[in-house]
Amino acid sequence: AANSMWGGRFAAGPDAIMEAINASIGFDRRLYAQDIRGSRAHAAMLAAQGIISDSDAKAIGEGLLTVLSEIEAGNFPFSTALEDIHMNVEARLKEIIGEPAGRLHTGRSRNDQVATDFRLWVRDQCDAAIAGLQALIRAALAQAESGADWVMPGFTHLQTAQPVTWGHHMMAYVEMFGRDLGRFRDARARMNESPLGAAALAGTGYPLDRAMTASALEFDRPMANSLDAVSDRDFALEFLSAASICAVHLSRLAEELVIWSSAQFRFVSMSDKWSTGSSIMPQKRNPDAAELIRAKIGRILGATVALFTVMKGLPLAYSKDMQEDKEQVFDAADSLMLALAAMGGMLSDLTANRANMEAAASAGFSTATDLADWLVREAGLPFRDAHHATGALVALAEKKGCDLDELSLAEMQSVNPAINQSVYSVLGVHNSVASRQSYGGTAPDQVRVQITRWKERLA
């Protein structure tokens, strides 16, 4: 039989495969709460404008609440023949309240309806991402606070570079996650305009009050152009872009946790709650959660590329291609929220191994830069010459199989006679980090300044 919603001009129903490719109810049922909320706002506005009667609006509003409770109770009869969540809800409303249900769609199209529902859904996901990031930032801050002066090696090229502190390293991620938070806030603010009332594409001749539905749905204002309102999905692309950047940050931290928890590093110990074992190797303690967080960027960036590709080259206004927006965003949002929650939990329960980190920081000639800086400051050498002399001392120590501070004063002076006993004071890792007092540097005082600023920001 022809479709009851739009089948007036059709004699026959769709091919089974047509129905399969066309239907979105399998996934867009996730928009049911947003769909019902939008329809209730629309019906109330239609009545307030005298477009439908108060009694019809009342029947529609109450009927929609019945539909809502049926869906939430899990006994709603979803139908593929009815294509999507919008028509499933309306058809059920008709069964429940009869004729007034047919007045709900006055001055509205599924085009502005789906744009509205989806914006409301993505807006909620921005809020969820913001909450997840705040929890994660708190966990990183707590780590930073307990280890503000714990020394660890800082790396470039994953080779020992200069000593830094655990607190400084944790605060680097706090900054990254803080920018992610800002991106979701910005995206939310930009997407918070209502497409409802744009109708199919051109607007409508009914005297709608678009500002009324916008405010009922907590949008800041109605969208200014009806073609734009039904055509663009930049709000979804912006959410996905923010999610992709955030997932890159999560992936890098996850990778560090994998490395740091290895037997070769032992910088951190993961709690049992965030580790798994091996079915054959009894000694194993695997960082599976970190590995999966590291991998989630694959799905999230995949969704981002997929939706960009769907949207490029689409002429205005609505095309059915845009139905492909939802599964990508659903999957990316689910992956991101899970990754944020897992990283927050893992970081809260993580133990940083102060002694192991400090021992590693002292190895690998990590204070060679401090020695060169001493030669500049105390012996007046140009930095390039100091760099060269220090390189010779490193080579000497390497040959002897010792650290820089184990070279005798005579050996030091064989490279540069201006070197005296006070050079040894700059070769310790604690001195090294304490000296990095530049704004944003790794000196524990500076790290504590960063921590205090973030605690105020979150308060």
Ligand code: ARG
């Ligand atoms: N299920 C559709 C979607 O998700 C709803 C909009 C359909 N509009 C239309 N004119 N076919 O995009």
